[in-house]
Amino acid sequence: MLREIPGQRSLKKNLMLASSTASVAGMTNVVGVMAFLSFVSNITGHVATLAGKITEQNMAEVYTVAYWLFMFFFGAFISNFIVRSFDYKSTYFAHGMPIILEIVILLGVAVYGNDVYNGSEFQREAATGAVLFCMGLQNGLVSRISGGLIKTSHLTGMVTDLASELSELVHPHAEKTRALREKIYIRLTVIGFFIGGGILGGLLFNMIGMATFFVIPLVLITILLYDVYPVILHRMLKSFK
Template structure:
């Protein structure tokens, strides 16, 4: 019995992370995993494709700038990237709502698993050496980024967005400003939210560390480095999808 409990413990932990009953702790831990994977994937987009695939603000700027200079190829590429990102977020919403009504407890495991499958597809994007093949790989990765940001947004009730580093860094600045104000005027009612600041800083660090690992991995093995990232996402999600709830036969 003890041996069985020891073996199944990782599966139970994975099921808790993507379970339908949420806690701030499980949201935070899952967000750390996803932020690190997002950082690694974004680095992969740069090394494999020369594009940062989570940076939608940059793509919007590319559309504006290149419309002015008449570079329609870059405009079309940016539109493809944004469209893929939005489609990924929309697909995540469809999966979550479908699973909520049909399979209940798997509503969050399903989109995480879908991201793992898409990353596995991206791992073999390097077999396409043509321009259309690279566009497919770009769209695939932007689709994954949109899915991931929507997944953690849905899971956390819009409290956390793992690919939106600009928003997280802005919130860090706000909390630091509140801390400075509290130091200057200790009698005021303004107080820093230390827990929120800790979470934001750790998520940004996870994103950066993931980016470092991803940069090293993609620089050495290319697209195939996506395979272990896909395996991690599938390891998080498959226990909830394949293993029956405890106590049921």
């Protein structure tokens, strides 16, 4: 799932990447709202909020929203920097490092949320920034791996692209290519699994609260293991021969 690079990826691998990471994004976003009262992937909304707070001259809120936007940006920046730095060594290692970092930070948020978090404004803003950083890491990585085809938390662009591609599909003068249909499948997968992940995240939060942040990294771990498991199995079988 993580090994293949743009231009060499099958539809199956793209759908698996889209479904798994979109479900993580959906879960994280809903749990972030319920836990910290703020969206953790809605960059468009945060930019609009920033503009509104600047107009109101509410500088405390301006600094907070600017910090959130920077954390998402910085996460995407770090993700790409890691991939560029280690891609020569191993594609899997380079693509896996941002996921590992995301897992570590989300586990840190889980521990913090369960043992330290008391609902104060500072803690809420800091925790939201940490989760936004994770979403930036993931979105930047998935976008790079898929050649810009998949953006798991950018649903505004996804819905826009889906509408355009469906328009092409039904237009009498447009060519119905396989590439067009595959794009539509991927868009629908991202949107569907984002919604499904959000529903699951909401249900889990109602049952176990902040401990839901311990569950989200499990999905990310399966993404890592999907690629490494066949290699380990092959080596084990080889050793028995």
